[in-house]
Amino acid sequence: MILIAMTSLMARQATRARDPVPPGVVAWQGSGRPTAHDGASTIDRMLRITNPATGDLVGELESTSLEGIGLMVHRARQAQRSWAAIPLEERARLVASAGPAMKERSGAIGELITREMGKPIAEAKGEANYAASGLEDACAEIVAALRPQTLEDERTVTTMLYAPLGVAVCITPWNFPVLMCSDTVVPALLAGNTVILKPSELSTLCALEWAKCLMAVLPPDVLQVAIGDEVQGKALVAAPIDLIAFTGSRSAGRHIMQAAAGGLKRLILELGGKDPLVVLPDADVDAAAAFAARNSFRNAGQVCVSTERIYVHDSIAPAFTKAVIDRAQQLVVGDGMQAGTQIGPMVNARQKEHVLAQVSLAKATGATVECGGDGGGNFVKPVVLTGVTHEMPIMQEETFGPVACIMTYREIDEAVRLANDSPYGLGGAVFGRDEERAREVAERLHIGMVGVNQGCGGASGSPWVGARQSGYGHHSGTSGHRQFAQVRVISRPKPKPASAV
Numbered sequence: 439m440i441l442i443a444m445t446s447l448m449a450r451q452a453t454r455a456r457d458p459v460p461p462g463v464v465a466w467q468g469s470g471r472p473t474a475h476d477g478a479s480t481i482d483r484m485l486r487i488t489n490p491a492t493g494d495l496v497g498e499l500e501s502t503s504l505e506g507i508g509l510m511v512h513r514a515r516q517a518q519r520s521w522a523a524i525p526l527e528e529r530a531r532l533v534a535s536a537g538p539a540m541k542e543r544s545g546a547i548g549e550l551i552t553r554e555m556g557k558p559i560a561e562a563k564g565e566a567n568y569a570a571s572g573l574e575d576a577c578a579e580i581v582a583a584l585r586p587q588t589l590e591d592e593r594t595v596t597t598m599l600y601a602p603l604g605v606a607v608c609i610t611p612w613n614f615p616v617l618m619c620s621d622t623v624v625p626a627l628l629a630g631n632t633v634i635l636k637p638s639e640l641s642t643l644c645a646l647e648w649a650k651c652l653m654a655v656l657p658p659d660v661l662q663v664a665i666g667d668e669v670q671g672k673a674l675v676a677a678p679i680d681l682i683a684f685t686g687s688r689s690a691g692r693h694i695m696q697a698a699a700g701g702l703k704r705l706i707l708e709l710g711g712k713d714p715l716v717v718l719p720d721a722d723v724d725a726a727a728a729f730a731a732r733n734s735f736r737n738a739g740q741v742c743v744s745t746e747r748i749y750v751h752d753s754i755a756p757a758f759t760k761a762v763i764d765r766a767q768q769l770v771v772g773d774g775m776q777a778g779t780q781i782g783p784m785v786n787a788r789q790k791e792h793v794l795a796q797v798s799l800a801k802a803t804g805a806t807v808e809c810g811g812d813g814g815g816n817f818v819k820p821v822v823l824t825g826v827t828h829e830m831p832i833m834q835e836e837t838f839g840p841v842a843c844i845m846t847y848r849e850i851d852e853a854v855r856l857a858n859d860s861p862y863g864l865g866g867a868v869f870g871r872d873e874e875r876a877r878e879v880a881e882r883l884h885i886g887m888v889g890v891n892q893g894c895g896g897a898s899g900s901p902w903v904g905a906r907q908s909g910y911g912h913h914s915g916t917s918g919h920r921q922f923a924q925v926r927v928i929s930r931p932k933p934k935p936a937s938a939v
């Protein structure tokens with residue numbers, strides 16, 4: 439650890455000498471030594487991260503060379519046996535001992551989140567704090583899931599062991615750049631795997647700060663961080679590793695599945711969504727509209743379980759639509775570092791272009807833009823669209839932007855058919871005062887997680903799971919934690935009772 443810290447310090451000093459970095463800008467050297475770049479990467483040797491709200495440089499890091507990736511995998515393999523030899527409870531104690539440092543640094547990590555990907559500072563600090571304060575409970579839950587279990591029938595006693603898989607690679611996105619690391623890295627470590635984390639190239643600094651808290655308490659090479667974009671991601675997927683826990687887009691997930699097939703590597707894929715909200719005729723219009731606005735616009739719509747399609751019964755559509763538009767127009771859009779900002783920028787210009795292109799195409803083919811649109815820079819003011827149809831790409835492809843698309847229906851069967859007309863199946867919601875009826879509608883949706891009169895996240899201990907092309911495998915909850923381990927079944931004859939001998 440001291441060596442890592444020294445190397446990092448020297449690297450930081452060397453970087454400063456080469457290329458002076460403005461005050462407040464973080465410079466860091468990737469941990470994928472050696473530093474000589476092999477030239478195969480499509481990215482610059484230095485990964486430059488800019489603030490999407492201001493365009494300012496936030497920091498730069500040396501990306502991990504492909505040779506460095508190979509060395510990391512080798513080191514992870516070497517370290518895995520002794521890490522797995524540590525009892526489960528002790529591994530959990532070590533991981534959980536990073537909690538106080540994470541909590542102490544949550545303010546600084548939160549600031550990095552905002553400066554790297556734009557979300558309002560209170561939400562960013564909340565994310566960092568949640569990951570820190572929830573660590574101990576998460577570890578306890580994972581330990582309970584991974585403890586050996588015993589089954590027996592008349593003849594056989596079976597012990598089920600949850601054994602390590604080996605070397606795990608966790609590849610994460612930028613929209614919840616710390617939580618998405620925590621959700622996969624922590625169970626992978628507790629299961630006795632060594633882990634290589636490859637955070638998003640757009641939010642590497644905050645993920646690295648979070649990971650440093652863990653690296654400080656873990657034996658060397660049990661957790662390493664690879665720096666870079668999809669080039670490093672692809673190299674890790676192709677390397678001789680045992681598990682890929684990926685959170686990101688459907689297209690990258692598809693590529694990873696193909697690339698992993700040759701080695702039949704274990705996969706956990708948490709992918710994109712196109713979540714529907716079904717508003718039933720008896721719904722509380724204000725509550726449904728408040729939810730629709732919050733869940734379409736929070737994090738500038740850059741949430742995997744954002745509401746991206748709204749089906750509202752035509753009897754209440756005018757009141758509902760007006761309430762969503764009113765809320766959209768009241769939201770304060772701006773730099774996430776400024777007090778009062780509720781909606782930050784899109785993560786980058788490419789994402790903004792993608793969102794506005796979908797809106798323009800919808801408008802050109804008959805939809806009405808009720809409010810919102812281009813906010814200058816990387817900003818998009820919350821958009822409400824009416825008159826959309828299912829032929830429009832905005833109702834088929836993930837938008838990942840602050841857009842509420844409202845469609846009306848007459849029969850509940852029609853709403854269910856439309857909600858199910860998607861290759862995605864991550865989250866969704868149904869609003870209606872008759873909860874039993876709303877629950878019946880929820881059960882007819884081909885979706886991993888559906889909320890009735892609330893968002894889709896389950897009670898503590900629930901899995902986080904996408905159906906259809908939104909996921910393959912899952913994390914969290916007892917069943918999710920066990921996907922980071924190999925279940926092994928050891929059986930022996932049941933001892934005969936003394937009276938039968």
Ligand code: NAD
Nearest residue numbers: 610611612637638667668671672686687690708709710742
């Ligand atoms: P992305 O797929 O572009 O990138 C995600 C990560 O994968 C990054 O670290 C990237 O460098 C890496 N990567 C990209 N292509 C790769 C490849 N072919 N091989 C290996 N690594 C590769 O996604 P993003 O833009 O960072 O994140 C947004 C997406 O993530 C959205 O689709 C969103 O819905 C999804 N997401 C899903 C969940 C979930 O729990 N289901 C949670 C958060 C985000």
